[in-house]
Amino acid sequence: MNASVPMNDAILQVEHLSMKFGGLVAIGDLSFTAKRGEITALIGPNGAGKTTVFNCITGFYKPSEGMITLNRSNGSRFLLERLPNHEIPARAKVARTFQNIRLFSGMTLLENLLVAQHNKLMKASGYTILGLFGFSGYRKASAESVELAKHWLEKADLVDRADDPAGDLPYGAQRRLEIARAMCTGPELLCLDEPAAGLNPKESAALNTLLIDIKETSGASILLIEHDMSVVMQISDHVVVLEYGRKISDGSPQSVRTDPRVIAAYLGVDDEEVETVLTEVGDEDVIEQLDIGPDSAHGPGASSSFMAGPVSDTVGHSTGERITVAKGASKAEQVDAKSSTAPRKPSERATAKPKTPTAKPRGGSK
């Protein structure tokens, strides 16, 4: 085991992680560390592979290569790529939310939070048998679970709507509920996939408060995918930047935001500053690209019928959602290319990616 980081300092260590879908390398040789008690942000343009990293960490995908180690505060350590899907939240205490919100929309808010405490309640109810006969131990545990649910409803500012169906909530509240539900599993690592996508500034501010509160009071570390730079810069302690499945930068928010590779790839710092970089790079398309905000189309998938498709279709992407990939290929590579002034060949990744719009050929810009 790579012990370069002391064990109780790092909660999550991702080492040489690769994930290939057929010919497409969604993540290539990614290594990073998330420290305990910190908010680590994972950023990058659309299609960079952030959600795929989450799906590998939470066991929805089995990575092609690499090792994901989780160190719990009690000293136990789990190799997440080897655990079955449902044991990752249950034993390794990793909880997650989804980019396209996945609530139990026909159940009330309270029920959503009670389902999250399933394993605990299952034990308390003697795997249903004792509970069926109304044993007092179960009744106590179920009262406690309602208390915990209420606690998180209060934190998420949703307690007034506890008895309404989750599908009836406005978008921002659904996001907060999903976070509250994840917290009800009692996680040590909370993975949030674009929690601020589609939120208005007020909801976004409420989310920031909630996340800071979680970090400070519950002791959970947070791994965050975010497009909203105000959120990332304000609350994260550590930023990892992905582009086309590769890490292009890693460090404090300050250092990341001044990294020219990151600026070119993704970040909006100052419009003029970006433009200088862009004119250096010589790609006008990037300017268009930066105007594209986070896509707001990540609503919960429409009600599906018995005839709906297999699970893998719906992991990570709501039906019909297509990942749009940046028009040019890797901007970071363009910066590199510029500095080495060598004409770039289209990378094999760009050709392997069928969804890359090739409307405007990059044509070896420099």
Place this chain on the structure above:
Amino acid sequence: MAVTVNPERDVVATPMQRALREALYAGAISLGLFVLFIGLKTGQNISNELVLTTRWGLLVAVVVATAIGRFLYVAYGQPFLANQKIADVATGLLPASAASRFFQLPAFIVAVVLVVLLFALNNSLAGWVGPGAAGYLQFLRALSVIYVLACVIYYFRGFIHANFTKLGIAALILYPILVVAVLSLMSWSIVGGLQGSLKWVDNYGIQILIYVMLAWGLNIVVGLAGLLDLGYVAFYAVGAYAYALLGTQYGLSFWILLPAAGAMAAFWGVLLGFPVLRLRGDYLAIVTLAFGEIIRLVLINWREVTNGSAGISGIPKVTFFGLMTFNVSDPNYIAKVLHIAQSSAYYKIFLYYLILALALLTAFVTIRLRRMPVGRAWEALREDEIACRSLGINTTTTKLTAFATGAMFGGFAGSFFAARQGFVSPESFIFLESAIILAIVVLGGMGSLVGIAVAAMVMIGGTEVLRELDFLKQVFGPDFTPELYRMLLFGMAMVIVMLWKPRGFVGTREPTAFLKERKAVSSSFTKEGHG
């Protein structure tokens, strides 16, 4: 007529013109549809040749009836329905609803008088007006009874709605007693009453309750966990054959075999579930369907054990908890022990209460389980399986428990069925049974016990009622058997209910826990599951 057909005039056409035009269209469409179905009939003559008989008269009647029906609906029905929604300008009140106009006191009194008169004159009627007219009068009597009951229900609808469950259970418990009492009064003898009650308790009561129980069992799998199971009848068969075989071969008592049959069905549920539950949606449906057929084929072909399609007969009756039996020849026959008149009705009434208790047990367990973590996990699974896994729920075992629990109740119902029939054969466990049970669950509103019970009553009771409509023979000739139309009516009823209430009779969902107040969840938020 050319004027009304002109589409340009669509906007200004009066309801009358529109109705005429739509009646013409409807007539034309039904002519096109039925010209081959009804207009022509193929048959064989004496020398086995194919002959074509034409039935133009019937065709014309059907087409004209369709056109008139459409005309009446567009000309009067639609404006009426629209007017029901317009409030009076002066008072701001909605017009009296169709129901309150339909259920009025004078009509109620007339109906009550009719019922009493016709019941009192029951025996002498045929003599006075001839058997043909007596049939119609009996039908009129049935209609009046229904009208009277509907009036009562309508006027007490608020009370009934508030206490539906309690009233329903009370009505079910009192039902055999009431039937015997009414029939005894009518024939002025207890024995006659008991004898007459057989049909009502057995064909209606027990039959409906078996389906209620089966549908409640399937509801756990389909309605709660959202797994589409098209082979539920397989577990019913396992339960029935478990009792039939062990009961006839080893003479074990029903009270031992009932739990054994349930356990066996649950075991088969797990056995089937393990490989199958990783499939979803259409695939799961097809594999469960195949499983149901496999069980039936095994029952047909494994002659040494199951006696093939001839079935198993002489299945022992249920005893009164071992204290009394229902066999006339036994020394502890119930009539001998209690010193009452002999009648086969005791057994039926006992069976009625037995299946009622089993059905209520199913309901009770379902209600309890829904409030337990496992039941909540079932519903969460129906809503979103991926979210379940992200919360650490083992979806495989959760699905398996749903499958096994549903199968167990199917097994209970099956062993009861075997005990009631005294005979089982593979013919009772065809796919159609699975389909009917599933249809009841869907019609009732997936997940809702009350809705499902009502749906079973309407569907199974409705088809039983068809047997009563003997007077129709007078209209359609002596060859007419209304029972043959039961699937047609079943299908029509389903289409109508699904148009009227797409989520079934009871579409709302009761939350399993609440913080401040219990609010039903509207069906627009719940999901049906992915299979």
